[in-house]
Amino acid sequence: MPNSYQKNYTPRLSDKGLYNSSFEHDACGVGLVANVKGKKSHQVIVQGLEVLINLGHRGASGADPETGDGAGLIIQLPHDFVVKEFGGQGITVPTEGHYGLGMVFLPTDDQQRARCQQIIASVVAREGHTLLGWRDVPVSPDAIGELSARAMPFIRQFVVADGNHSDDQFSFEQRLFVIRKQIERAVEETELENKDDFYICSLSTNKVVYKGLTMAHQLEGFYHDLANEDVVTSFALVHSRFSTNTLGSWKLAHPYRFVIHNGEINTVRGNTNWMTARENNFVSDLLGDDIKKLLPITTPGQSDTATLDNALEVLLASGRSLEHSMMMLIPEAWGDHIPMDQAKRDFYEYHSSMMEPWDGP
Template sequence: MTGEPGPPPAQGLYDPRHEHDACGVGFVVNIKGVRSHSIVRQALQVLINLLHRGACGCEVNTGDGAGILVQMPDRFLRKHADRLGLDLPAPGEYGAGMVFLPRDAAQRAAVERLVEQTVTAEGQRVLGWRDVPTDDRLLGATAVAVEPVFRQIFIGRGPALAALPDAPARFERKLYVIRKRVENAVDRLDLSERKFFYIPSLSSNTLIYKGMLIADQLEAMYPDLADPDLESALALVHQRFSTNTFPSWPLAHPYRYIAHNGEINTLRGNINWMHAREALCESDLLGDDLAKIFPVIREGGSDTATFDNVLEFLVMTGRSLPHAILMMIPEPWQNHESMDPERRAFYEYHASLMEPWDGPASIAFTDGTVIGAVLDRNGLRPSRYYVTKDDLVIMASEVGVLDIPPERILIKERLHPGRIFLIDTAQGRIIDDEEIKRQVASQHPYADWLRQNLVSIEELPPAPYLPEPDHETVVQRQQAFGYTHEDLRILLEPMARAGEEPVGSMGTDTALAVLSNRPRLLYDYFKQLFAQVTNPPLDAIREELVTSMESTIGPERNLLKPDPESCRQITIKYPIIDNDELAKLVHVEARGFRSITLPMLYDAAGGGAALERAMDDLRRRASAAIAAGHNILILSDRGVAAGRAPIPSLLATAGVHHHLVREGSRTKCAFVVESGDAREVHHMALLIGYGAGAVNPYLAFETLDDMISTGLLPGIDHKTAVKNYIKALNKGILKVMSKMGISTLQS
């Protein structure tokens, strides 16, 4: 049986970008940082007791993945290095990496040469290689068919780094750069077994053993783990259950910093925004090395692998591990009225830098010194921990993973939603959630920065907007944008009256848009995703505290160097804005903001070719506007007339968004869409999902006015109708988010 590791290429309804995990995770740590082999043995026992949380294929001996992360086992590695004639420097002055390599000898040699050349080019020393002993006799045929060759590389710190202050941290960053350079270079090689290559870890602090295994196969597969000299003060373990996805050797956990039970529901957007931010990134710590590590996110990874890529990037560019975790998984702060103002300012400021990575998650994390865990804001992946009287902490997805006599137990507790549980082995203590957050929140005067720079749309001065049109012109626009009598009576009327989405019977008898012989809006070709299998939807009504529709409009700045101007943005409570709010943005006069309106129109007589030319022109004009200093782009299809047809709002928004992402200028601006074709919740959700920061459905507002004036909405005035309609749209968007398991609009 032959094959290659990793998921198959996209085909049919399958896309490897949808890889998610739902698993068992745990760690064992000595609070005082005392290293021993018993920590490793206990962690392996935790892993075995989480066996039921993993999965296997049709072969009971082919698992979805299992692994362990330990501190750098210096005594163990030094013993084996001596046997190989390798001279290892003092601990901290060398790094070791676990490397998965091609099975073909020639291809393996090519990759090893590339690794060694990269190490030398970065001014570090290749000390040698070690063949990792393995025993795959217990593995199933599927796992063996895609099993790579396992070797460890030893890298010595270069003399140039040794003379610099903070040499250990500089060396760790240099190992990060080496790994990223090698990964990018191997991707460019013409090797048939390229997918066998992977570097689970390359560090002076930690070492990882993992693979396409079942929990009870890990120690047998890697005899190193049974060696009494392999000592650590902490050990992080994971048993994978790859939800609706394919197992592989590289996608087993732990990753370099985390092991994760859960799913990142906002992954696609998180990836796109991270790619967009790279163009603005500058780092004092990495300097010219920064360009070598792009792209930050390595293609082909699962949601956890992607999360780990970004977390590692934030840590390597200067943030502490807890700080980076709080940026990516913030607690629900928007509706938390009793939260400490300083902490609230921290979260509000960082919301201007990065959107949350949202979804049910229990994430254990470590850098080899601190180890901890955090839950998502909803607490949908519970975890529990014990603290013993002899300074041992056991944390896992459930209780009972180790047999601990009751008299030894000092504390029994659970992780709480949005809170961090952290052990610092250097300080020899458990650090309380309040202390961690107080420390990171006090690093900068975030509250002062927000007062100086963050502007609410309510604070902007009022500005005039276009006068109300007459009935005849409204009808003409309704015809141009495909409105029907059903839209007025069944959709808009109940929304304007009650502030609720209209309720209909189950199912629909209309043809799928792609199969329909009638003209359909572009929105109709898209369908909603929803949370499924291990990924529960949210109850946005009863869990209002953890949901938020608030977002910001405006340019972003350097993610890696926070300053007061980083939060120079406009906040909006809801994504659907009325004409008064749109007028404020059109005529914005606040310091640091410049808006421009770009028409979404084309020559109707020119057909598809004219539409394509108009899209090219719209993209060019968007780029030119940003180059000229405009940072709020208002995409508008007003001005429809005989011979002037509207570009579908979704096409224009998505087209310009992805163009600017490719160009590297997307984070320099915000989109506001002034749309005549958007009128349903589904339409708004799509526009927001494809890059719109706010939507003004102006024709829907005009239609409501016209319905009032023609007697179709008796007993209701303009202000109430618009207010109720916007309320219904916002509630509908929140319901869509909830069904997808997403808590915050910003995600």
């Protein structure tokens, strides 16, 4: 290394002030842009993508310098945009909250893709709802690396209308969760050669995930929707991935349906084993017999964050609040020597019999 480099840059890394080199480590990049008044605009997406690009140094690439470990963002479902895009195909989209938008990665093989789509339609119909139609998500493979483009799935969106015509959006959101889990299991049970390419990024009445095996600066150029001013949101949660315990892939890019994460969950194997061991004892007043349709809660081959996301999903679907669920999954230290309100200590002690901490740096 040239002496000039040492002279100019080494002092920056010395232990001065609050900096301590013993705490230096790599991790993913996460960011949030939100309008605190809940006002939706395309500007929030523009700013979210700017944050994502500025987190590029927190991501990673491999032998192909243009193929990253993954990047993505989660936004509110842009209702007017969905109505316009599907309406252009002659599809009438229901009012907001009465339909779910699915974002799905599919095999590139025509026959295998058709089989996956048939499974989606079959499960939706069996659950008493209506698959209204499909939309090819416009993308630019030239905007991403060669290796990423080779592995790229066929990306589509689909709309599911609420067959119950209910005004209870949470209830329909639960139904979409049940539908998605059954679709995933049905595809996994097939003999399709490329079934690992199948992945539902999101299926929801209120949010949609755009992600992929891209670098942070490539995402906007890859997904044309993100440059469309009709796509509006009041928040954008972004992530640039630096994979550690799993290799980069399209479906393992963040965000997941609820979670983005920038560390490791070292206890994930034990957490998964205990979750599986308890599945036969699952009971839910809200989900009723449908709780069995959600099994298995977790699936092999996922990342630690994907598994945590699975656990969070089922807690939320059972009617718990986000705060309640996260305090169950990742409790703070609550031992006898920790000063804490007794009610909070009792909460942690009670829930420790149901869930082990998902722990890690």
